[in-house]
Amino acid sequence: MIVSLCSPGYPGTHILDQAGLEIRNPPASASQVLGLKMPSSVCSADCGPGFRRFWKEGMAACCFVCSPCPENEISNETDMDQCVNCPEHQYANTEHDKCIQKDVTFLSYEDPLGMALALTTFCFSASTAVVLWVFVKHHDTPIVRANNRILSYLLLMSLTFCFLCSFFFIGHPNKATCVLQQITFGIVFTVAVSTILAKTITVVLTFKVTDPGRRLRNFLVSGAPNYIIPTCSLFQCILCAIWLAVSPPFVDMDAHSEHGHSIIVCNKGSVTAFYCVLGYLACLALGSFTVAFLAKNLPDTFNEAKFLTFSMLVFCSVWITFLPVYHSTKGKVMVAVEIFSILASTAGMLGCIFVPKIYIILIRPERNAIQKVRKKSYF
Structure with missing residues (x-):
């Protein structure tokens, strides 16, 4: 007698006699009648939960x-x-x-990463405000008057707002903060970079224009380079307005980046608009870097072309590095990378342009003397 290996009573179970014929309706005690013991199945053990x-x-x-x-x-x-x-x-x-x-989570102020970024943002913002206060206090000294002090004030204020816009990226995202973090970022950085471009053009014109009767000198004295700032900023505002009209940023839920967590993030809406804003900033920065690089060897005690060149070099390096790193991260880390890029690029501009001047004003005041100035400043 042959018994199948499937469970008794399971569909397909059958008993065969020695000749291979199926025994239909075998007696309840067939195993005892034939002197065989029914084997237990090894194929059909129950599959439990999981x-x-x-x-x-x-x-x-x-x-x-x-x-x-x-x-x-x-x-x-x-x-x-x-x-x-x-x-x-x-x-x-x-x-x-x-x-x-x-668990629903986001980059909060209670999070160690969010706390560290918020503290860094506050320290940099306060430092920029202190630099602005020092410049205003010493507004009549040659190093402050050189290269247009009004542009220096405007640049310091725009750098302060560049640092402060990082706060929009920390905390519980909502519709307002999602819109403000991208629009504010684009506009205040445009003001900062276009101010550097205006300062760079002012330096070049100051050294290149020496004839009092030349038309370019009147162009410089009239403050025409200052119109670069509102013109460039207006174009960025138009890009941001198109962004908001077509596909504005909105609150989104990232349920796949971290196991066991749903992360509330700001979706940028139109990715094309986001890269148009970044691309426009890159063009301004590249233009500022090119003009400053060409003017870096102009002789003058207070020529800041070299500092402007280094500031744009740092700015471009940070944002070129940002793109591949940003796309390789997800969730809260992606937000942290964007905040870090904002802080690093702004700190690079602040440090390269203003730290050498603060050093002379506070540490080496003897170098901040009128006889050291080899050119006139224009306002």
């Missing part, structure tokens, strides 16, 4: 193996053929037998 039944090729229809449920899928019953996906706002536990609610 597993699904899986049939391999060549196996009998009544035999299967138990396979663990894939990631983020569960089975909460015995002998399930398919596992079930957890909803987007939930995740599977380690046993894969139930779904657990994800």
